[in-house]
Structure formats: structure tokens, C-alpha cells
Amino acid sequence: xxxxxxxxxxxxxxxxxxxxxxxxxxxxxxxxxxxxxxxxxxxxxxxxxxxxxxxxxxxxxxxxxxxxxxxxxxxxxxxxxxxxxxxxxxxxxxxxxxxxxxxxxxxxxxxxxxxxxxxxxxxxxxxxxxxxxxxxxxxxxxxxxxxxxxxxxxxxxxxxxxxxxxxxxxxxxxxxxxxxxxxxxxxxxxxxxxxxxxxxxxxxxxxxxxxxxxxxxxxxxxxxxxxxxxxxxxxxxxxxxxxxxxxxxxxxxxxxxxxxxxxxxxxxxxxxxxxxxxxxxxxxxxxxxxxxxxxxxxxxxxxxxxxxxxxxxxxxxxxxxxxxxxxxxxxxxxxxxxxxxxxxxxxxxxxxxxxxxxxxxxxxxxxxxxxxxxxxxxxxxxxxxxxxxxxxxxxxxxxxxxxxxxxxxxxxxxxxxxxxxxxxxxxxxxxxxxxxxxxxxxxxxxxxxxxxxxxxxxxxxxxxxxxxxxxxxxxxxxxxxxxxxxxx
Amino acid sequence: xxxxxxxxxxxxxxxxxxxxxxxxxxxxxxxxxxxxxxxxxxxxxxxxxxxxxxxxxxxxxxxxxxxxxxxxxxxxxxxxxxxxxxxxxxxxxxxxxxxxxxxxxxx
Numbered sequence: 001x002x003x004x005x006x007x008x009x010x011x012x013x014x015x016x017x018x019x020x021x022x023x024x025x026x027x028x029x030x031x032x033x034x035x036x037x038x039x040x041x042x043x044x045x046x047x048x049x050x051x052x053x054x055x056x057x058x059x060x061x062x063x064x065x066x067x068x069x070x071x072x073x074x075x076x077x078x079x080x081x082x083x084x085x086x087x088x089x090x091x092x093x094x095x096x097x098x099x100x101x102x103x104x105x106x107x108x109x110x111x112x113x114x115x116x117x118x119x120x121x122x123x124x125x126x127x128x129x130x131x132x133x134x135x136x137x138x139x140x141x142x143x144x145x146x147x148x149x150x151x152x153x154x155x156x157x158x159x160x161x162x163x164x165x166x167x168x169x170x171x172x173x174x175x176x177x178x179x180x181x182x183x184x185x186x187x188x189x190x191x192x193x194x195x196x197x198x199x200x201x202x203x204x205x206x207x208x209x210x211x212x213x214x215x216x217x218x219x220x221x222x223x224x225x226x227x228x229x230x231x232x233x234x235x236x237x238x239x240x241x242x243x244x245x246x247x248x249x250x251x252x253x254x255x256x257x258x259x260x261x262x263x264x265x266x267x268x269x270x271x272x273x274x275x276x277x278x279x280x281x282x283x284x285x286x287x288x289x290x291x292x293x294x295x296x297x298x299x300x301x302x303x304x305x306x307x308x309x310x311x312x313x314x315x316x317x318x319x320x321x322x323x324x325x326x327x328x329x330x331x332x333x334x335x336x337x338x339x340x341x342x343x344x345x346x347x348x349x350x351x352x353x354x355x356x357x358x359x360x361x362x363x364x365x366x367x368x369x370x371x372x373x374x375x376x377x378x379x380x381x382x383x384x385x386x387x388x389x390x391x392x393x394x395x396x397x398x399x400x401x402x403x404x405x406x407x408x409x410x411x412x413x414x415x416x417x418x419x420x421x422x423x424x425x426x427x428x429x430x431x432x433x434x435x436x437x438x439x440x441x442x443x444x445x446x447x448x449x450x451x452x453x454x455x456x457x458x459x460x461x462x463x464x465x466x467x468x469x470x471x472x473x474x475x476x477x478x479x480x481x482x483x484x485x486x487x488x
Numbered sequence: 489x490x491x492x493x494x495x496x497x498x499x500x501x502x503x504x505x506x507x508x509x510x511x512x513x514x515x516x517x518x519x520x521x522x523x524x525x526x527x528x529x530x531x532x533x534x535x536x537x538x539x540x541x542x543x544x545x546x547x548x549x550x551x552x553x554x555x556x557x558x559x560x561x562x563x564x565x566x567x568x569x570x571x572x573x574x575x576x577x578x579x580x581x582x583x584x585x586x587x588x589x590x591x592x593x594x595x
Contacts, residue, residue, distance in 0.1 A: 016521035046498035266507040408541035486555030
């Protein structure tokens with residue numbers, strides 16, 4: 001095989017713990033900390049959790065097994081994986097779609113990491129507990145200062161580049177091995193403080209008292225599906241990319257599938273414990289989203305005994321959550337560019353981070369633009385990327401072939417035949433449903449124009465990516481050949 | 489405000505099926521990695537498939553002999569069989585009788 005030398009020279013994770021922390025860290029982001037709590041509270045509390053956990057085990061866990069497996073099997077980034085399995089120039093365009101969606105996603109996520117960095121920095125300086133501190137004015141002053149927001153976006157991308165340039169083992173792994181455990185300890189500490197506040201238990205009552213009537217509402221199931229799929233990062237190319245650095249004796253289903261999905265959600269649950277007791281103890285609005293974090297919570301820390309320390313613990317851990325996601329999303333591009341071009345690792349890091357920085361400037365400049373990007377790529381780009389990766393495993397490689405040849409190889413847990421129909425039918429149907437549901441429910445609303453733009457943009461992205469990849473580069477010749485019934 | 493019994497049960501179950509399961513998986517994963525490393529240091533090789541997984545791989549190869557991926561599947565199958573015959577202690581739960589009865593497949 002032509003790429004034997006490249007394969008043997010390919011970097012691998014230094015430890016199992018490092019891989020697990022990197023993958024969980026990549027999937028745990030801002031959405032877990034601010035979205036999971038209020039989505040739970042808005043959708044029937046305990047009833048939502050029941051639906052969510054069910055869908056997590058049924059859909060997200062098998063999906064992440066598939067994505068990590070195809071990464072380890074191909075030992076390639078997104079374009080290389082599509083190339084190896086599909087072997088056609090045009091089909092590699094789907095790999096490019098995944099890459100471009102990641103770059104777009106990171107372009108507006110980087111400014112958010114910058115916000116988290118700014119608040120983490122000020123929490124360490126004790127700003128939030130100074131006399132006369134006004135959280136709304138502080139937020140307005142920050143977000144209205146373009147130079148400052150762009151500066152934080154720049155600092156974020158420089159920080160990510162500074163880690164990624166050292167590679168998988170000496171870069172990403174070295175950082176996540178302490179950031180993620182610290183994040184967990186910090187959330188546990190804040191949670192303990194929160195539930196011991198007068199009125200804190202009301203927050204837990206709001207979240208965990210099940211309203212079973214919600215189980216009959218379609219909107220609750222859609223919310224649970226979206227949270228189960230998107231908060232776990234299924235199909236973004238991160239599990240594929242990180243999985244491609246696994247060694248031959250490494251397990252996929254236990255770590256790449258089960259631990260990633262369940263560990264990620266566990267941190268979301270910790271965020272529920274960390275935020276809701278505080279929210280209820282101080283009478284805040286639980287559905288305030290990002291405002292809850294940057295304005296409301298900043299307001300309550302001065303009122304807590306030892307508030308400066310609690311603010312630092314909370315905002316630094318929030319920064320860790322976003323930064324480790326930034327590492328994962330950006331690495332998808334770095335791995336692919338370093339494989340598909342003649343650029344070195346350092347050159348690839350600079351090229352990818354520089355591109356993301358450039359495309360991130362409009363989002364850093366305008367929160368409104370950031371919101372529009374989030375709507376378009378969150379609603380249509382990420383489902384498209386997920387559909388592409390799952391289709392690669394389910395409809396081209398074939399679930400049975402994947403399961404018997406690679407998924408159960410060196411596995412820490414045996415995966416039975418139940419996995420095949422889930423990957424082949426359930427996940428694609430769910431993704432198509434979510435895409436369709438997003439379109440239908442937004443037509444006739446204020447988001448109609450954005451919805452039309454989003455759908456048109458994704459269609460153009462697929463056409464353009466397929467066209468570009470059909471004229472760029474040569475497909476590898478080492479794939480075993482076209483799929484046959486062995487994959488079913 | 490005190491939590492209702494139902495809320496306590498929901499919270500307890502949530503903690504059990506999420507952080508509880510995640511912790512158990514993490515511990516199991518780290519332990520299995522330690523064992524793999526220990527076996528690799530001692531005998532330089534470990535078996536890649538459990539008895540059930542290897543049986544399924546064999547069945548798949550026999551059912552799909554002309555599949556484009558069949559040569560790779562056969563190579564992986566045979567490598568596991570040869571490893572099982574060579575090592576003193578398998579990683580998976582293989583009995584000596586099971587190993588004795590294994591045969592390689594013509595590649």
C-alpha cells in the first residue's frame with residue numbers, strides 16, 4: 001500500500017487517558033454548560049432527561065462508535081477517510097464539506113472562546129467582586145469594544161495554534177489531561193456550593209421533577225434528539241480525526257463510543273447541578289442562555305462568601321470547556337491539510353488557524369452575525385456533516401463489515417448485530433428528520449430568510465466541494481474496491 | 489424547598505446512568521489498557537478478537553469470500569489465530585480448547 005510509510009510514521013496518542021480526555025474535551029463545550037441546563041428545565045425536567053438518556057444510548061453512542069471506527073480504520077483525516085473508502089474524486093467532496101463546515105463552525109466559536117477567556121481572566125483579577133461592579137455594563141462594554149473582542153479572538157486562535165503546533169501527544173494530550181479533570185472538579189465544587197445555598201434545592205426540584213406530560217410532546221423529543229446528537233459532537237469529524245491517531249491495539253466502542261457520549265453528557269449534568277441551584281437561589285431567569293453565564297451568574301458571585309474564588313473556579317472551567325472544544329474542531333482541519341497538502345504540521349497549523357482567524361473576524365465584530373452563522377451552520381451545516389460521515393460508514397463501508405472487521409477488533413466491549421440497523425437506518429433517518437423539521441418550523445417565522453439562505457448555502461457547499469475535489473489531486477488506489485453485500 | 493421522592497429518584501437515576509456509568513467505563517477502559525500493556529511487554533503480542541468476535545469474523549469471511557475487504561478480513565483472522573497459538577496468556581477469555589480448535593483460513 002502506497003501510504004504504508006506514512007501510516008507507520010503517523011503519530012499516536014501517548015495514553016488511553018489522554019485520548020479519552022481529548023475526545024470528551026472536544027465534545028464538551030459552551031453548549032453543555034449553558035444549553036443543557038435550560039433545555040432540561042424548559043422541556044419537562046426529569047421527563048426530558050429520560051428521553052435524552054434513551055436517545056443518547058440509542059443514537060449517539062452507536063454513531064460515535066461508527067465515526068471513531070472509520071477514523072482508526074483509515075488512519076486518515078476527513079478527506080483521506082472519504083478518499084480511502086469511496087475511492088472516487090467526486091465523492092471526496094463530501095469530506096471537503098465536513099472540513100469546511102468545521103472551519104465555518106470554528107470561525108464563530110473562536111470569538112465565544114475569546115469571551116470565555118476574557119471572563120476567566122477578569123475572574124482571576126477579582127473584577128466581579130469589586131465594589132460597584134455592574135455585570136450588564138461590563139458585558140456591554142466588552143462586547144461593544146470591537147478591538148477588544150477581535151483581540152480576544154486573536155489571542156484564542158494564537159493559543160490554539162500554540163498547542164496544536166506541538167502535535168497530538170505533546171500538544172493536545174498534554175493540555176487536556178489536566179484541563180478536563182480540573183473542569184470536572186470545578187463543576188463539582190460549584191455544584192456543592194450551589195445546592196448548599198438557601199433556596200438552591202429549588203433549582204434541582206425544577207430540573208429533576210419530571211413532568212410526564214412532556215413525553216407526549218413532539219417538540220420535547222426533537223429537543224432531546226438535537227441535544228443528544230449535537231452536544232456529543234457526532235459527525236463533526238472530530239471523533240474520526242482523533243480516532244485516526246489510535247494505535248492498532250486500542251479499543252473503539254468503549255472509549256470512542258460509550259465514554260465520549262456518556263462522559264460528555266455527564267459534564268452537562270454537572271453543569272445543571274452547578275448552575276441551577278445558583279440560578280434559583282438568586283432568583284435569576286433560567287432560560288437566559290449565554291446571558292445567564294456572562295451577566296446573571298457574574299452578578300451573583302459577589303454575593304457569595306468567597307465569591308471571587310467561586311467566580312474564578314467557574315469561569316476558568318468554562319474557558320477550559322470551550323478551549324478543548326476549539327482544539328478538537330481545529331485539529332480536524334490541521335490533520336486534513338497536513339495530509340492533503342505538502343505543508344508540514346507547523347505550516348498546516350498556521351494555515352488553518354490563520355484562515356479561521358480571518359473568517360472569524362465578522363463574528364468577532366458583530367454578535368448578530370455570529371448568531372446568524374450559528375443558526376445556519378448549527379441547523380444545517382452540522383447535520384449535513386453528520387449525515388455525510390454516517391453515510392460513509394453505513395451506506396458505503398457497510399455496518400456489518402465495519403463491525404466484524406474493525407469495530408470489534410481489540411474492543412473493550414463486544415458490539416452485537418443490533419448496531420447495524422441503528423447506524424444504517426435510525427441515525428440517517430433522525431438526521432434527515434432534524435434537517436427537515438428545522439426547515440419546516442422556521443418557514444413563516446423571522447428566521448425564514450436565514451433558513452432559505454442556510455439550505456441554499458449547504459446545497460452550494462456540496463456542489464462546489466464535489467466540483468473542486470473532482471479536479472484536485474488523485475484518489476488513492478489502495479482501497480479494497482466497491483462496496484458489496486458484505487457490508488450489510 | 490424539599491425535593492419530592494420522584495425528583496430524588498430521577499436525580500439519583502440520572503447520576504447513576506450518566507456520571508456513574510461514565511466513571512465505570514473510564515475505570516474499565518484504563519484497566520484494560522494496563523492489562524494490554526502488561527501483556528505486550530511480556531509477550532510482545534496480544535490477540536485482537538474475543539471468541540465471539542472472531543467467530544463472527546470467520547462466518548463473515550465464509551459468507552462473503554469475494555468481498556473486496558475479504559483479503560484484509562482473512563489476514564486479520566489468521567493473525568489473531570497465530571497470535572493465540574503463540575502467546576502464553578490471551579487478552580480475551582479464550583480457553584485452551586477453543587484455541588486448539590482454531591484453524592487459519594487460506595488467504
